[in-house]
Amino acid sequence: VCGALPPPVGAQSAASRAAAGFEENPASIPSQASPVQELAVSVRVPSEAGVYALCYCSDLSGATGSCTSDxxxxxxxxxxxxxxxxxxxxxxCTSFLPCSFTVTGTRLSAWDRVMVIPWTSQCGFAAGALDRVEVNPALAGRVL
Incomplete structure (x- = not known):
């Protein structure tokens, strides 16, 4: 819950307890010369799927250094x-036996896919490793 964490002795920086997996957190919002109804925020490229709370700090003073404590x-x-x-x-899974599994995540779709690659490779930079699957990448829900 935003701002509800019990503060330790002295204020703790907002970044120290922010969710991991985001390049810039807390995200800064570009300064505006006049009041606006919308603020565009970029969290760049999140590295972890999940549901996160968005906590807001209203910097009424306009001074730098505000919005630094959790x-x-x-x-x-x-x-x-x-x-x-x-x-x-x-x-x-066991060699030479049928293998099926369920991938969990956040807001997955029936059109999402899974690709099997060598463990030493990096996702997004390797071709599929299994040549004996019905589909590789496999549609969600398909048995490998």
Missing amino acids: RDFYQTAGKLAVRGATSGQEFP
Whole structure:
């Protein structure tokens, strides 16, 4: 819950307890010369799927250095749902036996796919490793 964390002795920086996986957190909002109804925010490229709380800090003074403590972000602005598979999942299978598993994540779609690659490779930079699957990448829900 935004701003509800019990503060330790002295204020803790907002970035120290912010969600991991975001390049710039808390995200800064470009300064505006006049009041606006919308603020465009970029969290760059989130690295972890999940649902996150968006906590807002109203900097009425316009002074630099405001909105630096976790307690400053007390207003809940909404939720951010980052679509994708939960990382770190492990699925045991045995050679020469049928293998099926369920990938979990946030807001997955029936059109999402899974590709099997060598463990030493990096996702997004390798071709499929299995030549004996019906589809590689496999449609969600298909048995490998």
